[in-house]
Amino acid sequence: MTGKRIYVLNGHPAKTSLTKSMAETYASAARDAGHDVRLTHLHDLEFDPDYGFGGYVNKKPLEPALQQVTDDIAWSEHIVIATPVWWGGVPAKLKGLFDRAFLPGFAFDTRNTTRLGLPAPLLGGRTGRVLMLSDTPGWVFQLLYRNAMMVQLKGQILGFVGIKPLKITQFSGASHPKDGLVEKWLRKTARIGAAAG
Numbered sequence: 001m002t003g004k005r006i007y008v009l010n011g012h013p014a015k016t017s018l019t020k021s022m023a024e025t026y027a028s029a030a031r032d033a034g035h036d037v038r039l040t041h042l043h044d045l046e047f048d049p050d051y052g053f054g055g056y057v058n059k060k061p062l063e064p065a066l067q068q069v070t071d072d073i074a075w076s077e078h079i080v081i082a083t084p085v086w087w088g089g090v091p092a093k094l095k096g097l098f099d100r101a102f103l104p105g106f107a108f109d110t111r112n113t114t115r116l117g118l119p120a121p122l123l124g125g126r127t128g129r130v131l132m133l134s135d136t137p138g139w140v141f142q143l144l145y146r147n148a149m150m151v152q153l154k155g156q157i158l159g160f161v162g163i164k165p166l167k168i169t170q171f172s173g174a175s176h177p178k179d180g181l182v183e184k185w186l187r188k189t190a191r192i193g194a195a196a197g
Contacts (some may be wrong), residue, residue, distance in 0.1 A: 003035040004196045007076035009069075010041045011083035011094040018174055018182065022131050023082040025186045029193030038072045042093055045069070049096020056104050066101050073101075078127050078196055079163055084174065085134035089149055098157055107161040121162030128158050128166040129197060131189060133174040167197065 008030075010023035020041060027039040045065040052060055062070065073079060083090045090098075104110050104119070112120040130153055153159075154166050169192065171185050 003033070004030075005075055005077045006030050006035050006037045006080060006196060007072045007078070008037060008039045008080045009082070010039070010043075011081050011090060011097075013042050013091050013093045015043050017084070019082045019084050019131075019133050021182075021186065022133065022171075022189050023080070025189045026080055026082070026131065026193035029190040030196055033194040033196070035196050038075070040069060040072065042091075042097070045093075045097070047097070047100060049093050049100065051096075051099045056110070059103065060100070062100065066097070069097065070101050070106055073123065073126075074106075076126060078129070079158070080129045080131065080193075081158075082131040083133070085132060085136065085149060089152065102157070102161055118160070121160065124162030124164070126163050128163040129192065130158075130166065130168045131192075132168055132170045134170060134172055135175050137172045138170050 006027075008023050008027045010017075010020045012019035014020075023039065023041075027037045031037045047063040047066050048060075081094075083094055086092075089095065102108070105122075107123055108119040108121055110119045114120055132149070150168050153168065158166050169188075173181065177185075
């Protein structure tokens, strides 16, 4: 089996977190299975998360940390993002990374459009996985919130730029997990990582 080039992004802004443990577990299992893995921790990245402009005419130069992220994405065949759910979405710094790094000419092309009239995606040929940690149960996400965060990630961010198929694995009850649950989640994450899924 030929290993995949996998880019793992821990999207939690704190230096220690369960999200970080999940990202590291995935990366370690994938490496042990023969895949080529690059791992980035959001808390290590120094950049201004505010795009700061109303359009794309005057582009804000990427800081070295964001340039490395785009280089790693360009290198990858499979992208994995581990993120907590905060107020129904990703943490502000992770959203800022998307705002700053997923720009025209890299992530999408406003000069060419799809059949639906949307900008053409430029990151096609890559698959994705999101490891999503939340307190909200899955059925609440589905019934009350109509899976809004999943729709945003699949359709309006990662899928929009061509990262497909995108699979999302949700781990609920993350703030106060029951005994043995974290270990179960880490074993599941390791299996997913070993399979480069």
